[in-house]
Amino acid sequence: MHICFISSEYPLWKSGGVGTFLQTFGRALVREGHKVSIVGLGNSYEEQLIDKGIKIYRLPRSTVPVGKFFFNTRCIASKIAMLHSQEKIDIVESAELGLAFLKKNSEIKYVIRLHGGHHFFAESENRDVHWWQALKERLSFKKADGFVAVSNYVREHTSRFLSYHDKPIDIIYSPINTELFKPNAHQEIEPLNITFVGTICEKKGVRQLIMAMEIICKKYSKAHLNIYGREWFYKDGRSYTDMLHAEYGDIIDKCVTIHGVVPYEKLPSRYGLAQICVFPSHMETQGLVAQEAMAMEKPVIFSKLGPGPETIVEYKTGLLCDPLNVNDIAYKIIWSFENMDRVKEMGKNAREYVLNTFNIKTNLSKNLDFYRTLIEA
Structure with missing residues (x-):
């Protein structure tokens, strides 16, 4: 299976939960023989990186004063189309806003993973919903073939503001690298x-x-x-x-x-x-x-x-x-x-x-099963 993630966050250059998830999950996919591409925005030039088999494409960001989102989306879409022509992509996955203006390919299934979108955090942080961000999120949700929620709470809370359009949705917790994060009997704890x-x-x-x-x-x-x-x-x-x-x-x-x-x-x-x-x-x-x-x-x-x-x-x-x-x-x-x-x-x-x-093996199996249900539908 070839899975392409849309994200501009990754631990090689920026810390954060989404990037950490992509690295842990992506490496696990590669170890199981799947192909993983990550397409996102970087600086003023295009660069390609490889992280333990994960191919990462950082595309140049738009510098135009108006319409950056359209340019950036077109740039990402072109790269995905090129990758698909070279080696068929089965799944394109993004966060809540990522599919808004992306042109869909009937050979690919599109997934939104609910990491917490504009509506979710606007409400929880007691700030106004911005009409433009809200529009993009609604358009993006309409294009998704399925949804993965990283907790039951985010699934239920997001449904207060946005429709899943009767598309498949599953709750799959993000994996933890329990080989990296494990007790160390040789390290002394600092009191208090x-x-x-x-x-x-x-x-x-x-x-x-x-x-x-x-x-x-x-x-x-x-x-x-x-x-x-x-x-x-x-x-x-x-x-x-x-x-x-x-x-x-x-x-x-x-x-x-x-x-x-x-x-x-x-x-x-x-x-x-x-x-x-x-x-x-x-x-x-x-x-x-x-x-x-x-x-x-x-x-x-x-x-x-x-x-x-x-x-x-x-x-x-x-x-x-x-x-x-x-x-x-x-x-x-x-x-x-x-x-x-x-x-x-x-x-x-x-x-x-x-x-x-939160173990990687269970998480990987659940995600792959979900992807397969979309592909076979």
């Missing part, structure tokens, strides 16, 4: 090390987590929050990290270190240092970082919103917090420090759960 991994932005709950540190440090003066992730910028170019330093400089200077991006292969060593991993996202479609830390038997505190309850059974495989309540975040962290025997047991349960639910 609280670790966060993810984009440093408002919707990931970073601000509330920093505010919670003021409460935590009153009881545990040596507690320290380590933040790893890529920077986020406001539309006017202002840095979110700069805002955090300006508003919470005293707390950060006392007990927080913002490290920036860590290469994907080095993440296990950062998780390994942690006594507790905390991910108080305001909203997720599913996310990967909580499961990565769980796979390493780390005590995890995740958001109780969205798909949190799908990921964690509270006090059995981890803890859930109200990400908008600073006191609740602080309470769950303090409780973890005071009940380390309990949280160690939860960590072991968490890895077993991840091995059973």
Whole structure:
């Protein structure tokens, strides 16, 4: 089978959940003898990369002041048509917006994987739906032959705003590389090390987590929050990290270190240092970082919103917090420090759960079965 993914995100140049999924899933497909192409936008020139058998095509972005989306879509469509002429493509897969103006080929089946689109995050972040983004998303959904949701929550929540047009839809969790993310008995844990991994932005709950540190440090003066992730910028170019330093400089200077991006292969060593991993996202479609830390038997505190309850059974495989309540975040962290025997047991349960639910083999099989049902329909 030849699967072509439309994406401009990939760990070779940009960290993020979608790119991480593509790398983990794509490499698994290649190992099973399938062909994987990724077509997306890059810089001002075209380049081709190969990552363990995955062929990646980065196309030049449009520089015209108006109509960039049309030009970029045409560029992607041309590349897909060329690849199809060279070696038949069975499946083209994109995120929510990717099919809006893409010309379909009757020999190919088109899949949208619900990673969280414009309608989904506009509602969850309490901001207005933009008419142009909304139009593209509706057009894209009409063109899909099938949908894959990365959680039941994203499937149900998206259906409040968009129609699946009676097309096939399945819930398939994104896989975790449990060989990369596994317990390391030789790595010492840093006492009172609280670790966060993810984009440093408002919707990931970073601000509330920093505010919670003021409460935590009153009881545990040596507690320290380590933040790893890529920077986020406001539309006017202002840095979110700069805002955090300006508003919470005293707390950060006392007990927080913002490290920036860590290469994907080095993440296990950062998780390994942690006594507790905390991910108080305001909203997720599913996310990967909580499961990565769980796979390493780390005590995890995740958001109780969205798909949190799908990921964690509270006090059995981890803890859930109200990400908008600073006191609740602080309470769950303090409780973890005071009940380390309990949280160690939860960590072991968490890895077993991840091995059973997010393993690559099961994920690969479910995806291939879904693709085949579309091709044979």
